[in-house]
Amino acid sequence: MSHSRLAAQSLTLAYEDRTVVDGLDLEIPDGRVTVIVGPNACGKSTLLRALGRLLKPSKGSVLLDGAELAGLPGRRIARAIGVLPQSPTPPDGITVTDLVARGRQPYQKWWQQWSPADERAVSEALEHTGTAPLADRPVDELSGGQRQRVWIAMALAQETELLLLDEPTTYLDIAHQVEVLDLVRRLNHERGRTVVAVLHDLNQAARYADHLIAMKDGCIIAEGAPSDIITADLVQAVFGLRSVVVPDPITGSPLVVPGVPWQAPVTATASVPAQDPVSRKQ
Numbered sequence: 381m382s383h384s385r386l387a388a389q390s391l392t393l394a395y396e397d398r399t400v401v402d403g404l405d406l407e408i409p410d411g412r413v414t415v416i417v418g419p420n421a422c423g424k425s426t427l428l429r430a431l432g433r434l435l436k437p438s439k440g441s442v443l444l445d446g447a448e449l450a451g452l453p454g455r456r457i458a459r460a461i462g463v464l465p466q467s468p469t470p471p472d473g474i475t476v477t478d479l480v481a482r483g484r485q486p487y488q489k490w491w492q493q494w495s496p497a498d499e500r501a502v503s504e505a506l507e508h509t510g511t512a513p514l515a516d517r518p519v520d521e522l523s524g525g526q527r528q529r530v531w532i533a534m535a536l537a538q539e540t541e542l543l544l545l546d547e548p549t550t551y552l553d554i555a556h557q558v559e560v561l562d563l564v565r566r567l568n569h570e571r572g573r574t575v576v577a578v579l580h581d582l583n584q585a586a587r588y589a590d591h592l593i594a595m596k597d598g599c600i601i602a603e604g605a606p607s608d609i610i611t612a613d614l615v616q617a618v619f620g621l622r623s624v625v626v627p628d629p630i631t632g633s634p635l636v637v638p639g640v641p642w643q644a645p646v647t648a649t650a651s652v653p654a655q656d657p658v659s660r661k662q
């Protein structure tokens with residue numbers, strides 16, 4: 381395998397007697413945004429948990445800088461990998477600043493509980509995520525989009541080069557989904573973060589990912605640049621969905637348009653004249 385800071389070799393993951401991922405090999409491209417997609421219960425969140433050492437492999441290994449993750453000290457891992465799980469719950473009444481400051485725990489020492497470096501890291505995390513104006517507010521009073529930005533700020537305060545996000549847009553409306561994903565993209569572009577995210581929305585994945593991993597039944601069906609691998613055949617194979625794949629009119633990335641089985645297909649050149657709703661007769 382070529383060099384990658386985070387990789388998996390012959391990885392098998394299971395819950396009790398149910399195998400979810402079996403014999404998987406994977407390399408996460410450094411300095412890129414990787415998005416994992418696939419149907420429900422395909423193993424994508426399970427894989428992300430293993431990459432963040434939240435789940436112990438049954439067989440095989442996860443490697444960080446060539447060393448097995450299972451054998452590394454927890455503090456070293458916490459300084460290298462930031463993990464944002466699904467729907468995290470903040471402690472009651474905690475303020476934004478106090479929650480973000482918890483990202484500095486891997487750097488705390490018994491003889492020095494807080495330092496200028498900690499202060500700088502928290503301030504920069506708040507600034508980069510646009511949450512500085514919320515610093516004194518309780519987290520449980522924030523909107524969903526604001527809360528997700530605060531959690532990402534906490535992960536940023538860890539100052540890790542690897543950031544793992546498990547369905548960061550769950551339960552958010554479309555405006556807040558875009559807000560969070562735009563932030564993730566900026567963190568990659570401006571700060572060089574390597575990001576691995578699990579997303580449900582294939583079109584959002586295609587728009588924001590540099591590297592896409594499509595999973596089904598615990599296996600990787602395809603991986604690569606979205607423009608290289610997203611086809612109608614892939615969507616059918618992975619999701620069981622008939623579709624047409626066209627260029628996104630804004631970004632040029634692949635856009636998956638689901639087929640409608642009870643209607644005849646509309647040609648690409650077909651158009652419908654705009655109507656004025658005020659002058660239209662009943």
